[in-house]
Amino acid sequence: MPKRILQGTVVSDKGEKTVVVRVERAYLHPLLKKTIRRSKRYHAHDEKSAHKVGDIVRISECAPKSKLKRWEVVSA
Template identity: 75%
Template structure:
């Protein structure tokens, strides 16, 4: 099962090796039928303390690292490698089905 990947701005970098990322979402209210905006804050692991307030980052699920941290910051290189692995696996699966 693939891990969820979310994207949002860093709103706090005060913790050591931790950033807080705000994830915004919009959905249609079931009764009022209008678009409602909600946001949630996620604590994410930042190993090198390289991200600062205002940076746009992508985070993905991971095993718990502390009481609040269940997410880790993903670099662009890691995302590209994961996408390449996924495409390779799909290609192998398609070849096996033929």
């Protein structure tokens, strides 16, 4: 099964080797036909702590690294 790759914005870099990435998605409401934006936050592993708040990064699924981290930063 291929790994998912998502793109989002770093919203927190306070953890050691960890960044929190907000990924937004837009979809059409089935009844109202209005575009709705939803966001979700993912904890991602950042080995060198190279990314700061506001950076746009791509994250990929990986094996669990901690209680919350199931994603890792692929590129900026």
